[in-house]
Structure formats: C-alpha cells, structure tokens
Amino acid sequence: MMREVRAVFISDVHLGTRACRAESLLEFLKEYDSKYLFLVGDIIDFWAMRRRGVYWSPAQNTLVQKILRRARHEVEVMFIPGNHDEAVREHVGTSFGNIRVERDCVHISADGRRYLLIHGDEFDQVTRYHRWVAILGDQAYALAVNLNVWLSLLRRVLGVPGYWSLAGYAKRKVKGALEFIFDFEDSVLRHARERGVDGVICGHIHAAAIRDAGGITYINCGDWVDSCTAIVEHLDGRMELVRWGADSATAPTVQPAPALRLPARMQEEERETAQASADIW
Numbered sequence: 001m002m003r004e005v006r007a008v009f010i011s012d013v014h015l016g017t018r019a020c021r022a023e024s025l026l027e028f029l030k031e032y033d034s035k036y037l038f039l040v041g042d043i044i045d046f047w048a049m050r051r052r053g054v055y056w057s058p059a060q061n062t063l064v065q066k067i068l069r070r071a072r073h074e075v076e077v078m079f080i081p082g083n084h085d086e087a088v089r090e091h092v093g094t095s096f097g098n099i100r101v102e103r104d105c106v107h108i109s110a111d112g113r114r115y116l117l118i119h120g121d122e123f124d125q126v127t128r129y130h131r132w133v134a135i136l137g138d139q140a141y142a143l144a145v146n147l148n149v150w151l152s153l154l155r156r157v158l159g160v161p162g163y164w165s166l167a168g169y170a171k172r173k174v175k176g177a178l179e180f181i182f183d184f185e186d187s188v189l190r191h192a193r194e195r196g197v198d199g200v201i202c203g204h205i206h207a208a209a210i211r212d213a214g215g216i217t218y219i220n221c222g223d224w225v226d227s228c229t230a231i232v233e234h235l236d237g238r239m240e241l242v243r244w245g246a247d248s249a250t251a252p253t254v255q256p257a258p259a260l261r262l263p264a265r266m267q268e269e270e271r272e273t274a275q276a277s278a279d280i281w
C-alpha cells in the first residue's frame with residue numbers, strides 16, 4: 001500500500017559505492033508516492049568511484065531506472081548536485097531524462113512556506129580540505145606522510161619532545177564532529193535568513209534533522225549509506241523525518257541476495273568503505 005505525500009527529499013545516496021543502501025531506498029520509494037521528488041546532492045559518488053573503483057549493484061541499477069521512470073511519468077524530479085557529484089553542476093539549468101538540474105531552488109510547500117534547497121557543502125570548511133585531498137589523491141597522502149617524517153625530524157633537531165602525528169591530529173579533529181555539525185547548521189541557517197526564506201532543506205553532513213531555529217526551519221535529509229533517512233512533505237505541507245527501518249512497520253524486508261554475499265575479507269573492506277564515506281561526507 002502506497003502512502004500519498006506531496007514531496008520526497010533525499011540526499012547522500014552515494015551510488016557507485018558499496019556503502020550505498022540502494023535496497024532500502026528502493027523499499028522506501030516503493031512505499032511513498034509523491035508529486036515532487038527532490039534529489040538533494042551526493043546521489044552519485046564520482047569521488048569514490050575515481051578513488052576506489054566503481055561498485056554498481058543490480059539494486060543501484062534498479063534504483064536509477066525507478067527514478068527515471070518516475071521522472072518520465074507524472075513526478076517532477078529535481079536534482080541539486082552535491083560535492084560528490086559536482087561534475088553534474090556543469091549542467092545546471094538543463095534537464096536529462098526529464099530530471100531538472102539546478103544549483104539550488106526554492107520549494108513552496110502546500111502551506112505556503114518557502115524552503116531553500118541546497119546540498120550544503122559550500123558551508124563546510126572540512127569538505128574543501130577533503131576536496132583538495134580527493135583531487136591529489138594518493139600523492140597528497142604520500143606528501144602528508146613525508147611531511148610528517150620531516151616535521152618530526154625538525155622537532156627532534158629543535159629539541160621538541162614527542163612525535164607529532166598528522167594522523168593523530170586528524171583523529172583529534174574528528175572528536176570535534178559535534179561542534180562541526182553545529183557550525184554547519186549555523187552557517188546554513190545564516191544563509192537561509194539572508195535569502196529571506198522560511199526554511200532550508202539540505203544534506204551533506206549525514207545527520208537528518210527537522211528543527212526550528214528562531215523562526216526558520218532547519219531540515220536535513222540525512223543519508224542512505226548509514227542512517228537511511230528521508231524527508232517527506234505531507235499533503236498539508238507538514239514536514240516529517242522518516243527513519244527507514246526504525247520502526248517495525250517499515251522494517252526492511254529485502255535481504256541482500258545470496259549471490260551478492262561477500263567473503264569475510266571483502267566484508268571488512270565494505271565496512272572500511274562505509275566508514276571512509278561517513279568520514280568524508
């Protein structure tokens with residue numbers, strides 16, 4: 001039985017990676033029928049595919065076909081590229097397969113509220129750093145390791161005790177993740193206020209949310225690599241955060257096909273991949 005909603009907002013699907021939860025997203029889309037479907041960035045992970053190779057499962061294939069079919073029929077589908085699919089940003093203003101590509105847009109809900117739709121990476125300093133790493137790839141890592149060796153040598157020569165580790169520094173930075181999320185939300189909200197909208201709908205940080213912040217609604221679609229979350233707009237304009245599989249009524253029923261089960265080593269790799277993409281946003 002399908003649930004009729006006005007709009008569905010999803011982001012951070014990361015197609016092309018092992019971490020992508022395409023089966024769960026398929027189940028979710030099977031249950032929710034909408035007039036609008038908004039793809040709020042990082043739908044296809046070109047970054048990961050470049051660095052770690054392409055992982056494209058039958059479920060991911062089906063997912064793309066389902067979305068294209070909806071776009072061909074009565075559903076208005078809009079794609080706002082993120083940083084992992086920023087190559088698509090070159091095509092802003094055009095459409096492919098009836099899917100409109102925009103850098104951002106304003107969606108007016110059924111209750112007349114104006115929501116700014118953005119992916120959100122432009123408000124995250126960390127991504128800018130990671131983008132640089134992604135472009136230089138392994139070379140940058142090698143450079144960092146070498147730099148680390150030189151730095152420790154320099155410190156020893158200068159008589160500074162201890163081994164200063166670049167990796168350790170990065171790890172300590174991750175501990176500030178909560179602070180990072182608050183900073184991100186604040187910058188996004190500041191931008192929304194400047195644009196004079198009633199709310200903002202974004203993605204990028206893989207942390208789904210709906211909350212009111214001084215009259216402006218902050219909404220984050222979450223992700224489909226870890227939390228399996230989406231935002232739906234009901235027919236009356238009410239926004240709801242759906243955590244797929246969180247309650248038994250929407251528990252995932254489809255298990256990965258036996259043919260797709262991976263040997264233990266591969267599973268380990270898969271976990272690492274999942275972790276890596278969670279780190280990178």
Ligand SMILES: [Mn+2]
Pocket residue numbers: 041042082083084119121203204205281
């Ligand atoms: Mn992103």
